[in-house]
Every structure is written in structure tokens, then in C-alpha cells.
Amino acid sequence: MKASAFSYARATSVANALELLAAYGDKAKVLSGGQSLMPAMNLRLISPELIVDIGEITELRGIAVKGCVLSIGALTRHVDLLRSPEIAAHAPLLTEAVAHVAHPAVRNRGTLGGSLAHADPASELPASMVALNATIVARDQTGERRIAARDFLTGIYETALSAQELLIAVELPIVQENSAHFFHEFARRHGDYAIAGVATQAIVRGGLFTDLRATFFAVGDRPILAKAATKLINVRITPAVLAEASAALGEELDPQEDQQASAAMRRHLAKILLARCVFALLGRPDLTPGERV
């Protein structure tokens, strides 16, 4: 289908975009890369009165390391994330996750800020932000605020952003010593939205997890930072310990059913992902994944 009629304004600066958002509120939609917004408009899921195109605001694009923080502008495209040596060095989980986002032609346009503001619960980048303990920087005409990624993502296509706010940047703590990461998803076709996936940032010391941020996606209305993973912290992992965590994960998740998978299938896949994650991060072939979940 085609998008319904709307007005279009190309914002010339952040201040200009904020003026437009202040004036139009929820009648306006911000157009960044358009790779989620345009499909939603073409499918008539949304029909904004005004499109505020922020694509030309170059100050919102770029990746910088400031002390122990990696700052990524909202307009930074997926292809730029994928090729960034700074991200590969300081947040390798993100490099790995972006390779799973759609296809080359989409990655050339899609942006980090756009993906986060769209908040599709099956998409890779919001979950990666939760796993990486990212901070979202949002601005309106009165000022700027910082929101933890976990609090930013509030539901299916829902975020903590107000209609007057613009997502400006994302700040990631740069990875510490002994950090390890794991990303995997199950999808029908490489690049499709996941049926179930996990993005994990961990700290491993002496064969034990001292931190394990296993963030599951496509199994709930937002990325789920698994509480079950706390059962795996500072303990020698045995098949029994893993089985207990796996059962707790099953209890914790409340996946939706759709034409791709039942809730039970998603729960099962999440447990497989947890097992594979532990197996991979600890290098423990004795915990064969898929057999004890």
C-alpha cells in the first residue's frame, strides 16, 4: 500500500526539529532512516500529519570515545556501526548484533536512534542496548535527560520518549577487562526479525560469571534482561545449575504467539539460547546445549 497524505518538513538543526515537535506533538513523526517508519506508514499502521525529516542534521551522526564512554549519535547508520573500529574495540556485541539487522540496502539507511525510538520488541539493537547497559540521551526544548535503556523501552513500539522529545545519542560504557559477549538469534531468513534471540554482555573471571546481562528479544513486549541469569553468577555451573536457571527463565518469560511461532516454541528457543550462551562464554563443552533445557 501507499502512505496516506502528510506534510513534510526537513529539519535544519536540532533546535528546528524540537520547535516542530513542540508545535505538532504526537501529530508529528520523526523520520530518521525510514526503514521502520516507512513500512509502518505504507502499511497504514500510522498516519502522521507531519513528517519531521532529521536526516540532514549531521551533528547527530558519528561515533566518539569520551573517557570510558562510547557515544553514538542517533543518526549513525547501521552500516556505520558495522564498520566502526571504535565499536568493534569497545562494544563488540553491537558489531555482532548489527550484522543480523536486515540486509545491506536497509543497513545503508537505517539508524541506531530510529531503531531504538521505533522499539520493535523483535529487533536486535534495543536488546543490545539493554545488554550493554546503555544510556539514551533525549532532548526537548527545556533541556536534556538521560534514560537507562531498560527504562527507555516500555512496550511494543513504546518508549519513554515524549512527543516533544528527540533521541539525540546513545552512550555505552566501554567494555571492561574480562568482558565477554554472545549474540544469537533464530530467524526464518538471515536478516529477518528474530523468532527468538539473545544479546549478552558478561564478565567472566576464573571460569565464573561475575556479571551476566542476558537480554532476550522477540519473547516479550520489550527486551527482557533475564533475572534467571542471576542464578548463574559466582557459581560453578553444573548441568543442574543450568537446568534451574533455564526453568526460571521459562517461568519469567511470557512470549507472544504469532504465525511464526507459538509461545511454547519461543520459550523453548529462549532456553536453548541461554544454554548456548553459557556454553560459548565459559567454553564448557560438557554443558552440551539443546539437550538439558
Place this chain on the structure above:
Amino acid sequence: MTAAMPISLEVNGEGVDAHVLPRLNLADFLREHLKLTGTHVGCEHGVCGACTVRLNGEIVRSCLMLAVQTDGASVVTIEGLSDSGEIVDLQAAFRDRNALQCGFCTPGMLVTAQDLLEQETEPDRERIREHLSGNYCRCTGYQAIIDAVETTARARMGRKP
């Protein structure tokens, strides 16, 4: 602002000035305003890849871009790639390998395959498959398409001094 807006861009090397409604997407602009119907419209939500074109040197989904966003941009469509002779070998390989049947996906496949061959001189079958993963073909089963791209990559390597 719902009224038509002026845009000025370059399409296949030629300057184009037009007035377009904000809701008009780039694919429809190319097809209906410029009669460049080689760009195909399949799903209209970025899944099928039939509308792939080159924008400022990079491939994009023309169904997911507004024509108004291309003001000042340079667009190359399958007509441009074809007429310039840039992909004559790739087109021949598609024909030789039976890499098309109905041909609906072919413009998008060619634009995407050429994008890969420009970035990598020797992609293996896995890389070819990955790069084309966003382009649906409902006829060939893909193997012949991978064959054609691989053949072209090898032939281009052979021609290099």
C-alpha cells in the same frame, strides 16, 4: 506543506527537476513520473528487494524513501546500470545461467549483486548469499543466481592485470 514540493536531483546522470507530493515514494516517482519502470514495486515495505536502486553510490530500498528526501541526491536505476554497460557481463551471466525466469526480481538482484562485486572482488558463495539475502526470487531457487554472480566475480578477476 501537503502541497507538492520542488525537488532537484540527478537520475542516471541526467538532471531532473520535479514537483512531488510528500507521500510519493522514490520507487513510484521513478516509475510513474520518470517512466523508469525497471525499478519494480513488490511488497512496499522493504522486504522483497525488487525496488533496490543506487542512491549516492549505495544501494537502498526505493519504496522506503520519499521522493522529497532525494532532493540534491544522485540516483542510479537498473536502466542507468544497464545503459552504461557497467553490468553487461553480469547480465550475460544471468542469462547464461538461467538466473531469471519471470524477471520480476532481476533488476533488484542485479543492482544488489553489482553492489557486492564493487565492494569485494572475490566473494565466496556464502558472502553472495548473504548480500542477496534481502532480495526475494520466487522462481529460480537462488542457486542459479549465486552461480551467475560467482561466475561474474571470477571473470572480472581474470580480466585484471
